[in-house]
Amino acid sequence: MASDKLKIIGKAILILIPYGLERLRQKLLAVQHRWSYEALPTAQNVVIIGGSFAGIELAKRLVETLPTGYRVILIEKNSHLNFSWVFPRFSVISGYEKKAFIPYDGIARSAPAGIFSRVQDTVTDITASQVNLASGEKIDYAYLAIATGSSQPLPAKVLSTDANEGSKELRTVQEHIQAANRVAVIGGGAMGIEIATDIKSFFPSTEVTVFHSRNQLLPSFGQKLHDFVLLAMETLGIKVVLEARPEILPGQKSLRLAGVVQEFDFIIPCTGQHPNSSILESLESGVISKMTKQILVKPTLQLQDPNGTLGHIFAVGDVANTGGPKMGRAGLFQSEVVVKNILAMIDQREPAATYKPKLFVEGAIKLTLGKTECVMYAQEEDGTEYLFNVHNGREDLGVERAWWQMGTKYKADT
Ligand SMILES: Cc1cc2nc3c(=O)[nH]c(=O)nc-3n(C[C@H](O)[C@H](O)[C@H](O)COP(=O)(O)OP(=O)(O)OC[C@H]3O[C@@H](n4cnc5c(N)ncnc54)[C@H](O)[C@@H]3O)c2cc1C
Ligand SMILES: NC(=O)c1ccc[n+]([C@@H]2O[C@H](COP(=O)([O-])OP(=O)(O)OC[C@H]3O[C@@H](n4cnc5c(N)ncnc54)[C@H](OP(=O)(O)O)[C@@H]3O)[C@@H](O)[C@H]2O)c1
Incomplete structure (x- = not known):
């Protein structure tokens, strides 16, 4: 495992140094752009739908680069960024939930005046x-970029669009978990594993059972991660039932498996994602994959529409069938492709930038395994796997760093 650690760190440095230098170059160009950009009342709109990991990154880069005559409008239904990475932890222990909802005010703090606006509303449908x-x-x-991501059952995502109500939803889950003696988690993806290990390590006397549909936990990663995680869960005292797809019965307290009904005090569905692609239905349903419901895109991330007339519409992040991993980091690299292509099209050039997933960096995962443990895992294109365990750090998972990345600072009464 020590050599895995050296390999992951060494490879990450080789990728991050050129990335960091490129960001520095972009920041310097952004200063020049700030002086030269002129806000015009006639400016045309570049609209982004969805203000989460992919949409925010895209907005940040467009406000640094769009020429005079264009401006960015970010449409997002939520009042705050729902920082879902901490939802598993903040659904188990109390007191931190407000930190999971980050204000949007800081994302375009240093952008030129008039280039950026945010609208809090829900898009129902679009025309060309x-x-x-x-x-x-x-x-x-x-130009339009669709970054509407996916929906998931609570507690992977909250239903409310208001931060205070979202915090209340997480508190309700905490109350159920903290009052329960027997908890079932359905689904052994990253979400299911993080919440199950947190419940068992913060509340050791609670009986926790994880039911997973396949014989491999975390099936979008490799066997080595499965082996490591299974051992960690069993060491904590979690019961893991593989190759089981139980049906959750109404009331969220009982489930049916192989005809047998089992009772629990609380059942947590961690059964995966449903892409939010329906806003395209009325314009062109042919760009929505019948199998995955993701939006079909070309390598340029333009819509892959049957008639070839929607090249001014792009899709990024979890909602798009990009071939990349469904991780926040993938949205970052995809956004850069969209920025380059929109700028080229404004300049009357062909959109030539293409997205090719960098599995090692975009698909790497830092997975918490309870209060103190955590595993870092990355995989090469050829299937070679690397992992090492690290200490988990702070109880709030250092979420204040995400506030800083959003251009703001956590204040207890925010
Ligand atoms: C519990 C959890 C932990 C995770 N941890 C990590 C991690 O540590 N590292 C990592 O890289 N990835 C992690 N991921 C994966 C990562 O969060 C996703 O890949 C990422 O959120 C995808 O970003 P996105 O912008 O494409 O979509 P989403 O995050 O799903 O966001 C879509 C946005 O669009 C908005 N929206 C949707 N429809 C509409 C509409 N019609 N009108 C207006 N707004 C709309 C939504 O409100 C939302 O804000 C985690 C995921 C979960 C669930
Ligand atoms: N720390 C992190 O970086 C982190 C944390 C959380 C999530 N994420 C990422 O966010 C994304 C979503 O993660 P997720 O865990 O919510 O979803 P996921 O990766 O889709 O995992 C859900 C799992 O549940 C299984 N499942 C579905 N219905 C089931 C049922 N009725 N019974 C038993 N098993 C069932 C699915 O298997 P089938 O396919 O067989 O249905 C799937 O393997 C992923 O890309 C993940 O990597 C990352």
């Missing part, structure tokens, strides 16, 4: 030149 909102408002666009 307009976005329709639940409020009844319509917004024209010249």
